[in-house]
Amino acid sequence: xGKNGKDSAVAQLAALNDPEFNVEPHTPYAELWMGxxxxxxxxxxxxxxxxxxxxxxxxxxxxxxKALSIQVHPNKSEAKxxxxxxxxxYKDPNHKPEMAIALTPFVGLCGFRPLPEIRDILINxxxxxxxxxxxxxxxxxxxxxxxxxxxxxYKTLMNADVATIGKCIDTISKDYGKELCNYGVLEIFNTLKxxxxxxxxxxxxxFLNVVRLQPGQAMFLGANQIHAYLSGDCVECMxxxxxxxxxxxxxxxxxxKQLLSSLVYKGDLAExxxxxxxxxxxTDGEYILKIEQSPGILLVISGQRYLETKGLKQIKLxxxxxxxxxxxxxxxxxxxxxxxxxxxxxxxxxxxxxAPLFVKx
Numbered sequence: 513x514g515k516n517g518k519d520s521a522v523a524q525l526a527a528l529n530d531p532e533f534n535v536e537p538h539t540p541y542a543e544l545w546m547g548x549x550x551x552x553x554x555x556x557x558x559x560x561x562x563x564x565x566x567x568x569x570x571x572x573x574x575x576x577x578k579a580l581s582i583q584v585h586p587n588k589s590e591a592k593x594x595x596x597x598x599x600x601x602y603k604d605p606n607h608k609p610e611m612a613i614a615l616t617p618f619v620g621l622c623g624f625r626p627l628p629e630i631r632d633i634l635i636n637x638x639x640x641x642x643x644x645x646x647x648x649x650x651x652x653x654x655x656x657x658x659x660x661x662x663x664x665x666y667k668t669l670m671n672a673d674v675a676t677i678g679k680c681i682d683t684i685s686k687d688y689g690k691e692l693c694n695y696g697v698l699e700i701f702n703t704l705k706x707x708x709x710x711x712x713x714x715x716x717x718x719f720l721n722v723v724r725l726q727p728g729q730a731m732f733l734g735a736n737q738i739h740a741y742l743s744g745d746c747v748e749c750m751x752x753x754x755x756x757x758x759x760x761x762x763x764x765x766x767x768x769k770q771l772l773s774s775l776v777y778k779g780d781l782a783e784x785x786x787x788x789x790x791x792x793x794x795t796d797g798e799y800i801l802k803i804e805q806s807p808g809i810l811l812v813i814s815g816q817r818y819l820e821t822k823g824l825k826q827i828k829l830x831x832x833x834x835x836x837x838x839x840x841x842x843x844x845x846x847x848x849x850x851x852x853x854x855x856x857x858x859x860x861x862x863x864x865x866x867a868p869l870f871v872k873x
Contacts, residue, residue: 513578514542520575521615521745525811528832529557546571546834546863551603551754554809556836557851562708563836568852571809571863572748573615574696579704580741581762582621582713584774584844585610587735591755594770602755602802610750611732611787613861614725615813618744619700620729627654634665636691639683640718643676644669659777666702666719667772670712670759680711697722700742704719704761713740714762728789747811749863797849801862808837808864810845815858820846829860837862 514520517537522544527533545552547563547570554563585608586594593734594602612620624630626799631654631681634641644665645651653661684692685705692698697717720738723731724830725746733739740761758764759771810819812833819827819835822842827835829847847858 513576514540515575515577516540522573522575525573525832529834533637535666540577541575541675544573546811547752549604549752549754554834555776556690562806565838566805567807567809568752568865569863570752571811571861572749572750573703573745573811574612574741574748575745576741576804576861577744578707578742579713579761581758582716582738582740583715583735583754583756583758583762584738585753586731586755586757588773590774591753601767604753604755606753606755607735607757608751608753609732609734610724611730613747613749614727615745615747616727618725619650619741619742620731621726621738621740622715622723622733623721623737623739624662624777624779625721626781627657627659628780630662630665630719631655633695637684637688637718638678640715641681643672643715649829659681662779663777666777669690669715669719670772672712676714677712679709681705681714693778699765708761711760713762716740716760721780721785723782723785725786730787730789731785732787735778736774738775747861749861750793756853773863799847801845801847802817803843803845803862803864805839806865807839808841808862810837811858813859813861815856816857818848820848869870
């Protein structure tokens with residue numbers, strides 16, 4: 513669920529692009545899409561015409577107040593099969609690797625914890641172990657970093673019945689506050705428990721990395737990588753797809769069998785998921801960004817600059833500006849400070865078929 517009113521970065525940016533857009537204070541605003549996906553194609557502001565270029569990427573802004581689902585995105589071959597089998601649910605034949613870049617403090621779940629750490633949690637939280645571990649040999653497999661132990665335990669957990677899941681959550685809440693604090697998940701556990709009663713996604717918290725991003729930091733989510741966004745605002749760049757395989761923390765359609773089949777069962781440290789921002793220095797009032805020649809979309813988050821590129825008139829950029837850069841724009845984009853104060857921070861993101869780029873000067 514999105515953030516309400518002007519607390520939502522989505523609402524703020526939408527209002528900056530449409531003077532008739534009325535931000536209602538008690539209405540949640542969750543997603544702003546920029547691209548050509550048929551579920552939400554962009555339009556040219558000057559003419560109202562729909563963007564006709566078939567872009568292989570999709571740029572979004574997300575504002576999250578209530579956790580999004582435990583999910584994975586299929587790889588290319590899976591996406592083709594799922595779309596063919598259930599086109600109303602899996603709406604295109606494309607994969608969906610993506611990167612989330614924090615605009616505000618951002619919290620998400622990303623990938624499995626290191627397997628020995630999961631074993632530790634299971635040993636220390638008895639009701640979780642009783643629910644997820646059918647064979648004690650799986651605990652030894654976790655210590656040995658064997659993905660079979662993870663596969664067995666997570667599959668058992670996710671297939672548990674609702675009543676058993678609810679009882680486990682209640683027992684942990686009542687008797688394991690110290691352990692929740694030790695693992696740094698007390699606040700998240702309580703929030704998820706209240707927002708999604710008796711939901712197995714609450715217990716997935718103990719298997720997945722909690723990733724906390726500061727503005728400018730990012731995390732990359734490859735195909736088949738389990739994840740969930742919990743709170744905050746972010747820019748998200750992905751392949752042009754809307755395919756989501758869900759299995760928890762959602763009232764939407766869940767495809768548990770497909771999710772368990774698609775998952776990459778590999779554990780990593782939470783810190784390994786975080787990508788850091790690299791600031792760029794402006795020289796003599798300008799910065800020239802070199803990119804591969806391809807279409808792109810630019811989104812301005814803060815500050816003001818002038819944009820110059822091949823085939824386009826000079827454009828004044830300010831917060832909220834969204835600019836489509838056609839293939840003909842070439843391989844260089846110039847950002848000029850002109851009369852603007854040189855020490856004014858400028859932050860923008862450019863999505864291309866190759867990678868999301870950011871410019872901070």
